[in-house]
Amino acid sequence: MDTSLLVRIAILILTFVAAGCAHVASLPPQVTLSEEEPSGRAAKPPDCDMPVLRHEPLKDFRRVAIVEALGNRYASEADVLPAVQRKACETGADAIIVLTSKAQTSESATGYYINSVAIVYGKENPAAAGTAYKIKIPQGN
Numbered sequence: 001m002d003t004s005l006l007v008r009i010a011i012l013i014l015t016f017v018a019a020g021c022a023h024v025a026s027l028p029p030q031v032t033l034s035e036e037e038p039s040g041r042a043a044k045p046p047d048c049d050m051p052v053l054r055h056e057p058l059k060d061f062r063r064v065a066i067v068e069a070l071g072n073r074y075a076s077e078a079d080v081l082p083a084v085q086r087k088a089c090e091t092g093a094d095a096i097i098v099l100t101s102k103a104q105t106s107e108s109a110t111g112y113y114i115n116s117v118a119i120v121y122g123k124e125n126p127a128a129a130g131t132a133y134k135i136k137i138p139q140g141n
Contacts, residue, residue, distance in 0.1 A: 029071040041092025050085040051095040071112040093118035
């Protein structure tokens with residue numbers, strides 16, 4: 001077999017392998033949001049400046065949602081965290097607290113995993129619009 005033919009075949013195989021890896025690395029992370037309680041705030045734009053905390057803040061806050069994301073096996077925190085921040089913006093949160101951030105391989109999931117909570121500052125939970133209250137009205141005799 002001709003050496004130049006072997007070189008061409010090797011280059012062709014490497015090109016397909018590299019193209020396949022590039023495709024896998026470009027898959028977007030899967031993000032889920034589970035509301036814990038209404039934030040009482042309007043949603044922010046997806047590109048909002050969402051602060052990322054690694055520990056609970058010292059001032060009062062409320063947990064309004066759990067935001068989890070799983071990137072592909074070649075992803076890193078830098079690839080997955082922006083998707084978590086975008087999803088947290090939808091809740092109207094003031095910040096997110098990252099509880100877990102790690103590469104994982106298990107039977108149920110393989111990839112880069114982030115578990116976080118979206119928070120709003122303050123203790124008060126303003127009543128959501130349309131909240132009904134049951135009031136007992138005294139009846140006159």
